[in-house]
Amino acid sequence: MSSYLSASWIYPVTSAPLKNGVIAISDDGSISAVFTAEEAKRHNLSPITYYEGMLVPGFINTHCHLELSHLAGKIPMHTGLPGFVQQVMQQRAATPTEIEKAMRNADEEMYTNGIVATGDISNQPVSRKSKLDSKLYYHTFVEAMGFDPGRASAIIQQAIATRNDFSPLKATIVPHAPYSVSPELFKEINASSGRADECITIHNQETAEENAFFESKSGHFLKLYAYLGLDISFFKGGGKTSLQTYLPFLSTLPRTLLVHNTFTSREDVSFAENIHPHLFWCLCPNANLYIENRLPDLMLLREMGVKITLGTDSLASNHQLSILAEMKTLQEYFKLSFEELLGWATLNGAEFLGLENQFGSLETGKKPGINLIEFMGNGMLNNNTRIKRLF
Structure with a gap:
């Protein structure tokens, strides 16, 4: 069974950032799928845990x-x-x-x-x-x-x-x-x-x-x-x-x-x-x-x-x-x-x-760890920027 994580932006690293994208995480912490916001809506994914910030690999x-x-x-x-x-x-x-x-x-x-x-x-x-x-x-x-x-x-x-x-x-x-x-x-x-x-x-x-x-x-x-x-x-x-x-x-x-x-x-x-x-x-x-x-x-x-x-x-x-x-x-x-x-x-x-x-990247089949980067402004890191490990 998968759980679903979303954020303001997802940075897969190997492809362009996804605004309000969704990551499907298996019970063992591996990624089973990465969706754009539109794909997630079509698949009617739920429940989705949403974060303000950016999801990035470990x-x-x-x-x-x-x-x-x-x-x-x-x-x-x-x-x-x-x-x-x-x-x-x-x-x-x-x-x-x-x-x-x-x-x-x-x-x-x-x-x-x-x-x-x-x-x-x-x-x-x-x-x-x-x-x-x-x-x-x-x-x-x-x-x-x-x-x-x-x-x-x-x-x-x-x-x-x-x-x-x-x-x-x-x-x-x-x-x-x-x-x-x-x-x-x-x-x-x-x-x-x-x-x-x-x-x-x-x-x-x-x-x-x-x-x-x-x-x-x-x-x-x-x-x-x-x-x-x-x-x-x-x-x-x-x-x-x-x-x-x-x-x-x-x-x-x-x-x-x-x-x-x-x-x-x-x-x-x-x-x-x-x-x-x-x-x-x-x-x-x-x-x-x-x-x-x-x-x-x-x-x-x-x-x-x-x-x-x-x-x-x-x-x-x-x-x-x-x-x-x-x-x-x-x-x-x-x-x-x-x-x-x-x-x-x-x-x-x-x-x-x-x-x-x-x-190294948020891709299907990998178990890369997932971090949340919070409090960035205009794409720039600053003294208030924080990291929270999710997986």
Whole structure:
């Protein structure tokens, strides 16, 4: 038996918005039909529950760090990325009880904020139980990191063990960031995760210091390596940006998510799109403002036609885990249409995670979750705009 939901507007994502449309929902939460107002009237559907606002699919958070949730409010804003990384290492320790409680609260926050699936970064299996108990779908990205080429084999073995610890949950081994992965470790990661049926992710050009390090072996990352006691005398700056240096080391077969892209240039985007056929570009604007107080060149990314997704990053670098909040920030700074932002927040993320048959749009046969967006004015999100999860 179906129940029927209607609203001022329905945004299926894959087709034009429907004024006063109706969605038929089966008992298991899947969509059995989507009707225009006229079709619903002809079919004499009843009873119909009507909402003021817009019905949209559940959101996809393509970049999160659930295991850092206990660092909420502990790291000052605008430290810059090298300083932020150092702060995370210094303050990461906490009791298992504190970490577990913070992760469960963060997971519930995402659920309440209309998120249905999350691509989550992990360095250890501490989040496994929270994810198993969650109402969300999680794809865990187990980060491998080590800039010393001689340790690549040992690092990948540890990453494989961590990935296996997440079973039966979906987990993939991925590189952390260009400045923390050697060419040898990239090869090991490709051997593990370089298949066409996989998706991988990497932090990309989150700070200007990253480009400076690869171009001329200069900048604040040298201080970070010194703090860590790492000898990087073997490394020589190659005169190329971070992205242009590392991307050729990655397999071109998996769907690959470049995260942050705060200091990515036109030349970088052109280079990347020319050599990798399955790229997605993730924006985490509130985290970018929190750490570097700067946003990516979104107009450039749009102009060049790349496929964009949205993420929240962690509570260590954000005040909330809300894709709607990320959409608000982007619309405030760039005056984008709600419809365009919605595609980034839903279908594009589902396609990256390989979940487009279930999530990402309001279509018959899918079980995408349904959110109500309230209190928008003239197609613009504002401080009063709210989200209510219906399914």
